[in-house]
Amino acid sequence: MIPTNTSTSCDSIVASSPDIRCKFSQVRKNNTNGPTLLDGGDLKPYKDNVVMFGNISEDLSCSYPAGANRSYRDFFCTFTDTDADINFNIHVDRINLEAQPGFWTDGWLPVDPSQIRAKMDLNRNDVHCEPIMYGRTGDPCDNGDSGKILLPGWMENGANSILWNGTPVDGNVDIYASGLFPVRIVNQTLPPGTRVRVTGALVLDCGHISCSPVDVSDPAGVEIHPVYSIDILQDWSRPRPNADLTGVWAPSDGATDYVRQLGNTVWWLGLSRDQGRSFANIFHGFIRYDEDSPSKRLIVVGDWADVPMGENGSMNSGQLRLGGSFCFDPATVVGGNGVNIKPLTFKVDLPCDVSGPLPQWNILKTGFTNNGMFGDYRWQKLYDQGWPIPQTVPPSAPSVTIRGDGAITVPLDPGEPSAESAVAEYRIVTQDLRPPLQIVWTASSGSTIENPNGASTRITFDIVGTRSGQTVRKGVVVHVTDADNRTAQSQLGISIRVITQRPREH
Amino acid sequence: MNPSIQQKTIGLFFVALACFALSPAVRAYNLTGTWSADDGGLYYVRQLNDIVWWVGMSTESRMGLDDFRKGIAYTNVFRGRLTGDTIVGDWADVPHGSNHLNGTLTLRIVTNPFLGAIVLQKQAEPPLAVSAHLPGIS
Numbered sequence: 001m002i003p004t005n006t007s008t009s010c011d012s013i014v015a016s017s018p019d020i021r022c023k024f025s026q027v028r029k030n031n032t033n034g035p036t037l038l039d040g041g042d043l044k045p046y047k048d049n050v051v052m053f054g055n056i057s058e059d060l061s062c063s064y065p066a067g068a069n070r071s072y073r074d075f076f077c078t079f080t081d082t083d084a085d086i087n088f089n090i091h092v093d094r095i096n097l098e099a100q101p102g103f104w105t106d107g108w109l110p111v112d113p114s115q116i117r118a119k120m121d122l123n124r125n126d127v128h129c130e131p132i133m134y135g136r137t138g139d140p141c142d143n144g145d146s147g148k149i150l151l152p153g154w155m156e157n158g159a160n161s162i163l164w165n166g167t168p169v170d171g172n173v174d175i176y177a178s179g180l181f182p183v184r185i186v187n188q189t190l191p192p193g194t195r196v197r198v199t200g201a202l203v204l205d206c207g208h209i210s211c212s213p214v215d216v217s218d219p220a221g222v223e224i225h226p227v228y229s230i231d232i233l234q235d236w237s238r239p240r241p242n243a244d245l246t247g248v249w250a251p252s253d254g255a256t257d258y259v260r261q262l263g264n265t266v267w268w269l270g271l272s273r274d275q276g277r278s279f280a281n282i283f284h285g286f287i288r289y290d291e292d293s294p295s296k297r298l299i300v301v302g303d304w305a306d307v308p309m310g311e312n313g314s315m316n317s318g319q320l321r322l323g324g325s326f327c328f329d330p331a332t333v334v335g336g337n338g339v340n341i342k343p344l345t346f347k348v349d350l351p352c353d354v355s356g357p358l359p360q361w362n363i364l365k366t367g368f369t370n371n372g373m374f375g376d377y378r379w380q381k382l383y384d385q386g387w388p389i390p391q392t393v394p395p396s397a398p399s400v401t402i403r404g405d406g407a408i409t410v411p412l413d414p415g416e417p418s419a420e421s422a423v424a425e426y427r428i429v430t431q432d433l434r435p436p437l438q439i440v441w442t443a444s445s446g447s448t449i450e451n452p453n454g455a456s457t458r459i460t461f462d463i464v465g466t467r468s469g470q471t472v473r474k475g476v477v478v479h480v481t482d483a484d485n486r487t488a489q490s491q492l493g494i495s496i497r498v499i500t501q502r503p504r505e506h
Numbered sequence: 507m508n509p510s511i512q513q514k515t516i517g518l519f520f521v522a523l524a525c526f527a528l529s530p531a532v533r534a535y536n537l538t539g540t541w542s543a544d545d546g547g548l549y550y551v552r553q554l555n556d557i558v559w560w561v562g563m564s565t566e567s568r569m570g571l572d573d574f575r576k577g578i579a580y581t582n583v584f585r586g587r588l589t590g591d592t593i594v595g596d597w598a599d600v601p602h603g604s605n606h607l608n609g610t611l612t613l614r615i616v617t618n619p620f621l622g623a624i625v626l627q628k629q630a631e632p633p634l635a636v637s638a639h640l641p642g643i644s
Contacts, residue, residue, distance in 0.1 A: 015574040152574045159566045159573035166601065168578060228574075248601060258581065258600035262608055269561055269583050269600045275575050280550065282559050284585045284596075305559045307550040308538060317554055385601040 015150050015160060018277060020048035020201055021109060023150040026137045029083065030076045034139050042207045043225060046111045049274045050202040050224065051254040052097060054090035056194040057126055057401070058429050060183035062086045064133065066175045070155050072134050077141040084133035085225075086154060086173070086183060088190055090198060092125040100254045107274075115214045116202065122219035122407070128205070129198055131162045131169075131227040151226050154185070163229035164188075165383060166248060188232075192399075192431040195233040197250065197382060199273065200224040210409075217497070218407045234383040236362065245300075247384040249364070252377055255279070264288070266300050277310030283320065290323075290367075299323050299367060318371030322379075325363040398432045400480045400488040408494060410463065411501045418467045419498045426476055426492070427456035433482035444474040461496060468500040535588065535615060541626070542569065548576060558593050560584045564603060580605040591615040593626065 010022035017023070021038075024045055028034040037043045063082040068074065075084055097103055104113050120127065131154050138147020149160045154169050161168035164186050174184040183189070190196065202224060204211060209221040231248070245261040249268075257270040264287045272278035285302015305317040362381035366374050404426035410419045428439065441452045446462030461474045477491040537553040541560075548570055549562040562584070563570070563577030570576045581602035586595020591614055598608035613626040 014571045016571050016576075149572065149574070158578050159570075159575055163575075167604075246601065258602040260583075260598045260600045260608075262598055265596075265598075267583050267598045267600060269581060269602060271602070280561060282561055282583045282585065284583075305552050305554055305557075307552045307559055307561050308540065309550045309561070315552070317552075385606075 013150065014148065017150075018048070018274060020045050023135075026148075027135045027150050028076070028137060028139065028147075030080050031083070032080070034076065034141075041211055042205065044111070044204045044206055044211055045109055045201055046113065046116055046204060047108045047202040049107070049199060049228070050103075051100065051197065051199050051250075051273050052090065052127065052224065053093040053195070053197050053250075054125070054127070055093075056088060056190045056192050056196060057091045058087075058089035058403070059190050059192060060086055060088050060185065062173070062175050062183045064175055066177040070133070070171065072136060072138075072146045072155075073140040073144075075133055075155070076139065085130040086133075086185070086227075088129050090127055090129060090196060092120065092127050094120070094125050099252060101252075103254070112214075115204070115216050116222055118216040119204075119219055119222045122217070123222065124219075128223045128225075129200070129227050130223060130225040131230070132225070135160075135226060152228055153226070162227060163231075165231055166229075185230075190230075190232075192429075197229075197231040197233065198224055198227055199229045200227040215409070217495075218405075218409070220405070231382050234381070240384055243384045248382045249379040250382055251379045257379060261287075266302065271309075272313075274310075277313060279306055279314035279316075280309040281306045281314075281316070285320070285322075290321075297323065300364070314373075316371055316373050318369060318373070320366065320371075320374055321368035322364045323367045325365065398482065398486045398488045399430070400433065400478060400490045401429045401431075402476060402478055402490050402492040403427050403429055404476075404492070406492055406494055408461075408496045410466075410496060410498045412468050412498060414500060416500075418465050420462075420464050422461045422463055422496045423458060424461075424494070425456065425458050426478075428478055428480065428490070430480060430482075430488070433480060433486060433488060434484055436483055438481040440479045442477045442479075444476075447474065461494070463496055463498070466496070466498045468498050471495055471497045535591075535624075537588075537615075537626075547580070553588070556588045558584070558586045558588055558595065562597075577603045579603055580607075582607075584611065586611065586613070 010019070010025050013019060013022045013026060024037040024043060027037050029037060062084065064084040065079060065082070068079055104117065132151065133155050134153040135151025135156070136147045136149050138145035140146050149156060152160050152162045154162050154173050155171045157170045158168050161170050163169070167186070169185055172186045174187070176182050202222070204214065204221045205223045205225060206221065209215055209218050245259050245266055247259055249257040249259055251257055251270065254273045255270055257268045259266065259268040266283070266285050266287060268283045270279070270281045270283070272280070281304050283302055283304040285300050287298055287300055290297050290299040300322040303317070303319045306314045308315065364379040366377045369375055405424040408422045408424050410422045412419060430437065439453050439455060441449050441457055441459070443449055443459050444461065448460040449457055450459065451457035459476060463472050466472050474494045474496060475491060476494060477489065479487065479489045481487045535553065537551050537558055539551060541549040541551055543549060543562070546565050546568070547562050548565055549560045551558065551560040560583070562580070562582045564579035564581070565576050566573050566578070580599055582597050582599045582605070584595055584597040586593045593613040593615070594611070596608070596610050599605040616625055616627050618625050
């Protein structure tokens with residue numbers, strides 16, 4: 001369903017509306033005079049309800065003061081020097097993204113999706129994510145009006161909260177002034193490497209980049225902002241007592257299926273990525289042996305129907321037969337006497353061998369469908385029902401990553417023959433390195449490093465004689481040694497382009 | 507929420523937002539549409555011949571208009587068979603909401619004499635057939 005933007009007024013918009021541009025034009029930021037998200041072109045929405053799988057590349061952080069009050073009035077009227085967004089980065093699973101039907105063609109606002117694609121390519125698929133604190137319309141400083149809630153926030157409750165593995169965050173966020181884990185959501189962090197699924201609005205954040213026109217040579221700016229939900233994929237190598245098919249599954253079209261197994265009966269509710277507006281289907285079936293297969297594998301057989309959640313939603317129905325690919329094959333389980341056991345239920349409760357390929361994990365696949373809608377579908381289980389959910393985190397590996405501009409543009413005034421220097425800020429993100437850290441920055445010859453042993457530094461690059469239209473390459477390297485004498489090193493190539501500014505028109 | 511939804515009545519029943527014809531034949535009913543329950547939940551119903559499906563979702567605001575997403579407290583799915591003016595079927599909560607209940611349900615289609623709308627009225631359950639009540643139906 002393509003978001004509509006045809007209304008002449010957005011005043012009557014409500015939280016359940018699909019019009020993301022209207023919402024951005026109404027939700028207010030908490031800095032000077034409370035501009036809207038669209039004012040000043042800071043956030044440019046490209047597509048709503050995107051679904052991205054990936055691995056965390058930067059853990060949670062937030063600039064809202066630790067210990068400060070968190071009411072909407074506090075946010076909007078008192079702590080106006082922070083946007084109060086939670087920040088984290090994911091390294092997007094591009095293969096999954098490209099496999100989502102119509103990701104690059106369907107549901108985009110009147111923008112050029114290739115700008116997003118180019119930036120993701122340049123940024124090696126690293127995407128910044130920002131759950132917002134509040135998504136409201138009011139100005140409580142002047143008249144006490146908190147306005148309407150239009151977008152989910154981490155301090156909102158219930159239906160308007162950000163979801164953390166399907167559960168509303170409801171303000172359950174701990175912010176620490178210092179330490180290894182400055183932010184926890186529901187008492188959890190997101191260590192680098194954690195496998196997640198993030199949903200929300202895909203935007204270009206023009207507060208960091210040039211958006212008029214969009215500079216596609218700059219990798220920065222692609223964000224999921226605001227984030228609607230964060231799902232942490234379960235660590236299937238851990239035991240799962242009492243597990244069955246019940247849980248949350250991700251079909252190959254970016255939707256979410258909520259599965260419930262009761263004995264040999266299987267139900268699901270499948271919701272399209274736009275909260276079920278495009279389609280919402282119910283499945284009801286049974287687990288039984290596949291009498292047509294020599295191995296008598298267990299399958300799920302049933303029928304399904306769309307229900308009318310969206311105004312123009314799909315209204316299909318059909319029959320479906322599913323096969324499973326789990327951590328072990330129930331048709332080959334050997335009992336204590338060496339005889340095969342074929343229990344009349346999917347036995348999914350044993351740990352998986354996660355060193356193997358992903359398909360051997362919890363996967364359902366279409367075996368037969370009389371409706372093309374489910375042709376060649378695959379369902380990947382995200383997590384079992386229950387709490388807490390063990391996180392998928394890779395083995396410990398000390399590493400350091402440099403964050404900062406990899407592409408710098410140096411403007412020349414008309415008539416100025418060449419540039420002399422370029423300046424940028426860089427900082428490190430570490431994983432599995434125990435403080436105190438010994439940090440050593442180096443850069444291309446002629447560069448000046450302001451803080452060569454700091455966690456962040458400003459670096460001035462020597463580009464004397466570089467003329468308009470020319471690009472020079474520089475590099476930055478950081479070497480880190482931790483308290484256990486473990487080391488990590490990272491380097492970043494930097495492209496510096498010199499351009500002549502257009503004369504200002506009067 | 508679908509802006510074309512027109513709520514017609516409330517009470518101890520589901521409220522029909524679908525077309526209705528006074529005929530005893532099964533297919534005279536067209537139950538497909540959005541229904542509201544007496545607890546404010548919304549039920550998206552689909553009738554395919556004599557099979558009735560629904561997803562029911564809790565709301566936190568009137569008709570869920572001010573809810574970014576519905577179904578946080580409970581989300582249940584139902585499949586039943588329509589015979590005459592009675593629907594008998596099974597339902598189960600799914601892990602979209604926080605409830606984890608399930609059961610069997612018998613509903614009777616009746617006409618509200620005051621509002622002219624059709625309602626689905628819950629009937630007494632067979633003993634021990636229901637492990638818990640279905641939220642939204644008194």
